[in-house]
Amino acid sequence: MLAPSQPAYVLHSRAYRESSALVDFLTPQGRLRAVMRGARGKAGSLARPFIPLEAEFRGRGELKNVSRLEAGGIPNLLMGEALFSGLYLNELLIRVLPAEDPHPAIFQHYALTVLALAEGRAIEPLLRSFEWRLLDELGYGFALDLDSQGQPIAEQGLYRLHAETGLVPVGQLQPGIFQGGELLAMAAADWAVPGALAAAKRLMRQALAPHLGGRPLVSRELFMTLKEPSRD
Numbered sequence: 001m002l003a004p005s006q007p008a009y010v011l012h013s014r015a016y017r018e019s020s021a022l023v024d025f026l027t028p029q030g031r032l033r034a035v036m037r038g039a040r041g042k043a044g045s046l047a048r049p050f051i052p053l054e055a056e057f058r059g060r061g062e063l064k065n066v067s068r069l070e071a072g073g074i075p076n077l078l079m080g081e082a083l084f085s086g087l088y089l090n091e092l093l094i095r096v097l098p099a100e101d102p103h104p105a106i107f108q109h110y111a112l113t114v115l116a117l118a119e120g121r122a123i124e125p126l127l128r129s130f131e132w133r134l135l136d137e138l139g140y141g142f143a144l145d146l147d148s149q150g151q152p153i154a155e156q157g158l159y160r161l162h163a164e165t166g167l168v169p170v171g172q173l174q175p176g177i178f179q180g181g182e183l184l185a186m187a188a189a190d191w192a193v194p195g196a197l198a199a200a201k202r203l204m205r206q207a208l209a210p211h212l213g214g215r216p217l218v219s220r221e222l223f224m225t226l227k228e229p230s231r232d
Contacts, residue, residue: 004056005054005055005056005068006027006028006029006054006055006056007027007028007052007053007054007055007072007107007111008025008026008027008032008053008054008055008072009025009026009027009049009050009051009052009053009107009110009111009114010023010024010025010047010048010049010051010053011024011025011026011031011049011090011091011093011094012024012049012090012091012094013036013047013048016035019037019038020035020036020037020038021035021036021047022034022035022036023035023036023047023066024094025053025055025057026093026097026106026107026110027055027107028102028103028104028107028108029100029102030097030098030099030100030101030102030103031093031094031097031098031099031100031101032057032064032099032100033062033063033064033099034057034059034063034064034065034066035063035064035065035066036065036066036069037065037066046069046070046071047069049086049087049090050075050076050077050078050086050114050118051071051073051075051076052071052072052073052074052075052076052111053069053070053071053072054068054069054070054071054072055068055069055070056068056069062099062100076114076115076117076118077118078114078117078118081123081223082117082118082120082123084219084222084223085117085123085126085127086114086117087219088127088217088219088220088223089110089113089114089127089130090219091217091218091219092131092134092208092217093106093110093134095211095212095213095215095217096134096138096208096211096212097134097138103137103138105133105137106133106134106137109129109130109133109134110130113126113129113130122191124191124197124200124201125189125191125197128186128197128200128201128204129189131204131207131208132204135204135207135208138211140207140211142161142165142166142167142207143166143167143187144167144183144184144186144187145183145184145187146166146167147159147166147167147168147169148162148165148166148167148168151169153167153180153183153184153187154180155180155181155184156179156180156181157169157179157180158170158171158172158173158177158178158179158180159177159178159179159180159183160174160176160177160178161176161178161203161206161207163207163210167183176202176206178199178202178203179195179199181193182195182196182199182200183199183203185199186199186200186203
């Protein structure tokens with residue numbers, strides 16, 4: 001049963017019929033898709049990403065109706081790389097988070113991450129933390145300081161990620177492996193360790209890949225395109 005009123009964020013919105021919008025929301029009760037009528041009015045101006053909202057939804061099927069939408073806080077103004085990072089989080093949630101599957105912890109972490117992006121905090125640690133929390137909350141997490149057999153990660157060891165069992169020790173260098181020191185730095189969130197952030201990015205990409213259905217994230221590709229230096 002839907003809560004009478006709940007906090008929400010818009011993940012994505014697109015035009016629907018003549019004057020409505022089809023909107024994906026993130027709420028503590030999960031990801032909801034709803035029709036918002038009169039999208040060209042006041043409510044439509046609120047149906048944008050990164051604005052804390054208070055919303056009411058009606059309907060028993062997968063497609064809800066927005067019955068009330070009001071501002072629930074100060075909008076988070078994201079620009080530049082922070083904006084693309086926020087759009088990446090939104091697309092990731094649409095692709096990975098099951099519809100109407102309550103995850104209040106994910107909602108809270110999303111709200112804090114968007115606020116931190118708006119405040120100009122370092123982007124990479126924020127994204128890695130969110131990706132890790134998302135995987136863990138959905139039941140796909142794994143230990144960073146223990147291997148697949150429950151043995152402590154050795155600082156000088158080499159490991160590869162197995163999607164079902166976690167980190168597996170390997171005896172020699174090979175593509176896609178991780179050094180034990182990098183994994184221990186990730187476990188401690190010690191991003192001052194050289195290479196830890198880059199390794200974390202590779203690890204999260206490997207861990208998320210099985211849950212993205214083989215399709216690349218549009219926001220990631222767009223961001224990489226815009227970062228490429230001009231050839232003029």
